[in-house]
Amino acid sequence: MRIVGIGGGTGLPVLLSGLRELSEEGQPLDITAIVTVADSGGSTGALRDAFNMPAMGDLRKCMISLAAEKAVLTSVCRHRFKHPDGFAGHSLGNLILSALYQMSGSFADAVRQACELLQLLGRVLPATEAPVTLCALYEDGGVARGEANIPQPGRRISRVWLEPQSPPAAPGVIEALEQADAIVMGPGSLYTSIVPNFLVDGVPLAFQRSKATRIYISNLMTQPGETEGYSALNHIQSLLEYVSPVDVCLLNSSNVGTGVAERYLKSGSRIVQCKTADEDAIRRIGVVPVAAPLLNVEETKVRHDPATLARLVVSLARGLIRAPEIICGQGNGR
Numbered sequence: 001m002r003i004v005g006i007g008g009g010t011g012l013p014v015l016l017s018g019l020r021e022l023s024e025e026g027q028p029l030d031i032t033a034i035v036t037v038a039d040s041g042g043s044t045g046a047l048r049d050a051f052n053m054p055a056m057g058d059l060r061k062c063m064i065s066l067a068a069e070k071a072v073l074t075s076v077c078r079h080r081f082k083h084p085d086g087f088a089g090h091s092l093g094n095l096i097l098s099a100l101y102q103m104s105g106s107f108a109d110a111v112r113q114a115c116e117l118l119q120l121l122g123r124v125l126p127a128t129e130a131p132v133t134l135c136a137l138y139e140d141g142g143v144a145r146g147e148a149n150i151p152q153p154g155r156r157i158s159r160v161w162l163e164p165q166s167p168p169a170a171p172g173v174i175e176a177l178e179q180a181d182a183i184v185m186g187p188g189s190l191y192t193s194i195v196p197n198f199l200v201d202g203v204p205l206a207f208q209r210s211k212a213t214r215i216y217i218s219n220l221m222t223q224p225g226e227t228e229g230y231s232a233l234n235h236i237q238s239l240l241e242y243v244s245p246v247d248v249c250l251l252n253s254s255n256v257g258t259g260v261a262e263r264y265l266k267s268g269s270r271i272v273q274c275k276t277a278d279e280d281a282i283r284r285i286g287v288v289p290v291a292a293p294l295l296n297v298e299e300t301k302v303r304h305d306p307a308t309l310a311r312l313v314v315s316l317a318r319g320l321i322r323a324p325e326i327i328c329g330q331g332n333g334r
Contacts, residue, residue: 004180008036008058011188013065018306031122036196038134040146056097067118130167151225166201180212182317198243224268232274254295
């Protein structure tokens with residue numbers, strides 16, 4: 001069973017950790033993560049500017065999610081320096097990736113070597129080896145450059161693009177998409193974690209031609225300055241502007257606690273709504289909505305449950321969950 005996850009940030013690692021645990025429990029999976037390299041903030045932004053390299057922070061997070069939990073190196077890579085000056089804020093994992101890049105001269109080789117060091121149960125691939133800048137055009141006509149500068153509360157995003165445009169895909173990316181049994185987008189930030197991967201040359205076409213079940217995991221909450229006011233339908237409609245088709249959308253049916261929801265509301269984040277009318281509209285655009293209790297009830301923050309996501313994805317890929325629309329051919333027949 002070949003499963004490819006696409007995204008970045010803190011969302012994709014949640015899915016990957018669930019798939020890793022499922023694979024370790026006796027359901028062997030071939031797991032590949034295709035990860036955006038457009039991050040421009042914090043430790044990642046400072047190192048990419050210093051070494052003129054693609055962003056490595058999201059790759060590091062995905063590697064850790066697929067690494068053996070008990071490995072000493074795994075916990076060390078999570079460490080973030082507090083002192084002395086000059087190292088403050090940097091993750092050791094980011095520094096190791098930067099060192100491997102300097103030693104090898106190839107970003108893809110550096111990522112591969114880091115994966116070997118961590119003994120990953122799977123693969124992590126950068127979407128591209130090119131140092132890219134994510135840009136956004138807002139509906140008010142304004143433009144922002146740099147992933148960290150894009151979320152701006154009160155401004156609605158019209159479209160995003162990479163500079164330079166259509167960078168080449170990194171080695172292994174196209175092949176992973178072509179050979180996948182399931183391709184999973186998210187969870188994660190729509191415009192800054194998921195979409196950037198589809199701005200890489202050849203990725204949308206490989207995705208379109210793939211015989212995999214193509215699954216989008218809807219976010220649990222809207223994101224201030226990025227998807228304010230978006231419903232699940234709005235998320236899918238925006239995604240389809242960059243890549244298609246999408247066969248299935250996984251939606252959360254769990255209730256978010258009132259106290260937690262109110263805390264998020266103070267920062268401008270609301271629960272992603274998906275009412276019956278929205279589900280009907282999702283079906284009309286050719287995507288099958290699948291609702292399930294996806295919330296991790298043990299978290300104080302609103303997070304997807306890794307195990308539930310992994311089981312659902314594998315069940316969909318194996319045809320154990322077969323919505324009528326997929327059987328009738330609106331999906332890809334899996």
